[in-house]
Amino acid sequence: MTRHPKSRPRAKLLRSLYIWHRYFGLSAALFVMLLSATGLALNHTESLRMDSTHIQSEWLLDWYGIHAPDDLSSYAADSVLFTMVKEQVFRNTELLSGFHAPLVGAVALRDFTVVASANHLALLSAEGELIESLDHSTGIPAAIQAIGTTSDGVIAIKTADGYYLTDEDLLAWNETGRVEATWSTPTNTPPELARALQANYRGNGLTLERILLDLHSGRILGKTGVILVDAAAILFLLLAISGAWLWSRRRASAREHKRKLEPR
Amino acid sequence: MIRVYLIVLILFGSGATLANGDYQSPEEFLREVFKGATPETSVIWLKGDIKETASEILGHPYPGLRIRYWGEGSRTAWILEEIGKVKPITVGLVVNGDSLEKIRVLAFRESRGWEVRYPFFTDQFTGIGLDDDKQLNRSIDGISGATLSVRALEKLARLALYLHSQVHLPHDTTP
Numbered sequence: 001m002t003r004h005p006k007s008r009p010r011a012k013l014l015r016s017l018y019i020w021h022r023y024f025g026l027s028a029a030l031f032v033m034l035l036s037a038t039g040l041a042l043n044h045t046e047s048l049r050m051d052s053t054h055i056q057s058e059w060l061l062d063w064y065g066i067h068a069p070d071d072l073s074s075y076a077a078d079s080v081l082f083t084m085v086k087e088q089v090f091r092n093t094e095l096l097s098g099f100h101a102p103l104v105g106a107v108a109l110r111d112f113t114v115v116a117s118a119n120h121l122a123l124l125s126a127e128g129e130l131i132e133s134l135d136h137s138t139g140i141p142a143a144i145q146a147i148g149t150t151s152d153g154v155i156a157i158k159t160a161d162g163y164y165l166t167d168e169d170l171l172a173w174n175e176t177g178r179v180e181a182t183w184s185t186p187t188n189t190p191p192e193l194a195r196a197l198q199a200n201y202r203g204n205g206l207t208l209e210r211i212l213l214d215l216h217s218g219r220i221l222g223k224t225g226v227i228l229v230d231a232a233a234i235l236f237l238l239l240a241i242s243g244a245w246l247w248s249r250r251r252a253s254a255r256e257h258k259r260k261l262e263p264r
Numbered sequence: 265m266i267r268v269y270l271i272v273l274i275l276f277g278s279g280a281t282l283a284n285g286d287y288q289s290p291e292e293f294l295r296e297v298f299k300g301a302t303p304e305t306s307v308i309w310l311k312g313d314i315k316e317t318a319s320e321i322l323g324h325p326y327p328g329l330r331i332r333y334w335g336e337g338s339r340t341a342w343i344l345e346e347i348g349k350v351k352p353i354t355v356g357l358v359v360n361g362d363s364l365e366k367i368r369v370l371a372f373r374e375s376r377g378w379e380v381r382y383p384f385f386t387d388q389f390t391g392i393g394l395d396d397d398k399q400l401n402r403s404i405d406g407i408s409g410a411t412l413s414v415r416a417l418e419k420l421a422r423l424a425l426y427l428h429s430q431v432h433l434p435h436d437t438t439p
Contacts, residue, residue: 098327131329137290137343137354137370138332171305171332 014249021242028239031232038216045209053208063220066205068198073186077106077113080128083189085201089115091128093196095204098122098133105147105184107155112170114155116147116184121157123170132170139173148181156181286371287381290343293356293370294334303336308431321398321422322346331427339365340431342424346416348374353413355420359428363393364421377413389417394425 045051055061074083081092084103089096096115104116112131113124119142121134134140143160150156155166156179163179166172189197211220218225294302307330310318318326334341339360345352351373358366367389369381379385388404395401400422406414 125329129329130327132332133328139291169307171307 014246017242017246021239021246024235024239024242028232028235031229031235035216035229035232038212041212042209042216045212050209050212051207054204055206055208055211056203060211061202061206064206066202068201072189072194072197074189074193075103075106075115075184075186077108077115077184080106080108080113081189081193082106082115083193083197085197088201088204089117090197090200091115091124093193093200094128095200096122096130098130104144107147107149107184109149109153109155114147114170116144116157118142118144121147134170141173141175146183148183150179150181158183288356288368288370290354290356290370293343293368294341297339297341297356297358297366298334298336303334305332306335306431307332308427314427314430317398317426318423321426322419326423333427333431335431340424340428342427343370344420344423346420348372348377348413348416350374353380353416353420355417357420357424359424362425362429363391364389364425366390367417367421369417372413374413377407377410379407379410380413380417385414386417389421392421392425394422394429398422398426 041048041050069086072083072085074081076082082096082103083090084101087101089099089101089103099115099120099122100117102118104118106113106115111126113126113128115122115124119135119140121140121144123131123134125131132138136142141157141159141161141164144157145160146158148156148158150165155170157164157166157173158179161175163176164173165176165179166174214220214225218227218229221228291302308314309330310326310328315326315329332343339358342357342359343354344357345354347353353369353373354371356366356368356370357364367386369386372378372381385405385407388402392404393401400418404414404418
């Protein structure tokens with residue numbers, strides 16, 4: 001039997017495509033495994049608590065450039081210290097959740113401690129339990145600059161627009177004229193507390209979910225990683241196209257072969 | 265083709281702008297509810313059974329030990345917050361007697377589920393009350409893609425109805 005003269009270059013092309021298809025497949029295998037594993041995990045981040053699992057690896061924290069600030073300052077309210085570490089605020093070493101920097105001051109009354117940020121007041125019990133969180137929606141004036149207590153033991157706040165005094169239950173804030181008060185001022189954070197807060201800040205800065213998202217998108221390697229994942233996506237496309245092409249050629253050739261074998 | 269593209273762009277664009285925001289301030293809501301004469305602020309302390317029941321309703325402890333409300337006659341108004349998926353939804357609620365008179369989303373901060381602010385959804389809560397198990401005594405039709413926001417509003421409606429039953433109104437005229 002002699003081959004058709006046209007079938008020789010076609011066979012060569014097919015063989016070359018087979019080889020390329022194999023290379024595409026091998027190159028894509030690593031990416032397929034990586035993307036499948038991270039994609040599967042990302043689909044279940046909440047149930048696997050990946051959004052609340054924090055990475056403690058020093059080199060990964062360094063890689064992400066997560067560094068705690070060197071100089072910290074605190075506001076004292078009785079024997080308790082409130083410290084701002086970047087955007088977070090701590091009551092001694094405990095994070096005040098839902099309370100955001102910049103910290104403006106803290107004052108202690110008989111049963112309450114009031115912590116102030118620029119647009120937010122947190123009313124805490126003597127044990128540090130949150131009683132109420134107050135912001136503009138509860139009548140708190142914006143742009144708080146300082147918090148203090150008057151000689152009568154009334155809490156006063158100083159804002160860009162003026163001075164405000166509160167009632168006994170801290171329910172209403174009434175604008176008033178200039179107030180003489182003992183304003184809360186920052187003090188140096190004791191070194192031991194500063195070290196504990198810096199370690200805490202760094203340890204809470206990176207979640208497992210973030211790492212998986214960045215592995216999935218390639219962003220963990222910066223722009224290079226994104227280009228690599230883009231290349232992988234193109235590779236998957238080429239793999240699908242070359243696979244489909246090879247399958248169709250093979251099917252056509254099998255049909256032709258069968259037809260030739262059939263008795264006329 | 266260009267026309268289709270523009271329509272899609274406008275639809276998606278408007279969706280994004282409507283997605284979140286402050287729709288009404290709590291002060292405005294209270295002024296509207298009490299026709300300009302907002303009563304003095306009162307508080308209910310979350311202690312003992314009240315604290316426990318509030319936690320059961322929300323599925324987590326309430327972030328605070330006291331909640332503000334405004335009461336007049338048999339009506340109380342509440343400004344409550346609950347997290348939908350990640351961020352809190354601020355909701356204004358009015359309870360009259362044993363049933364909910366009004367529920368309104370005042371601020372929505374998430375990127376999905378903002379449809380819960382529309383009357384086609386919130387109107388379902390009008391007249392709703394609590395059964396003996398402190399569940400809503402009528403079912404609420406959900407919204408596809410807004411499950412968590414719907415759930416948050418249902419919880420807040422139950423919480424407001426329960427808290428209302430725990431406060432002693434000075435001028436309550438209901439028998």
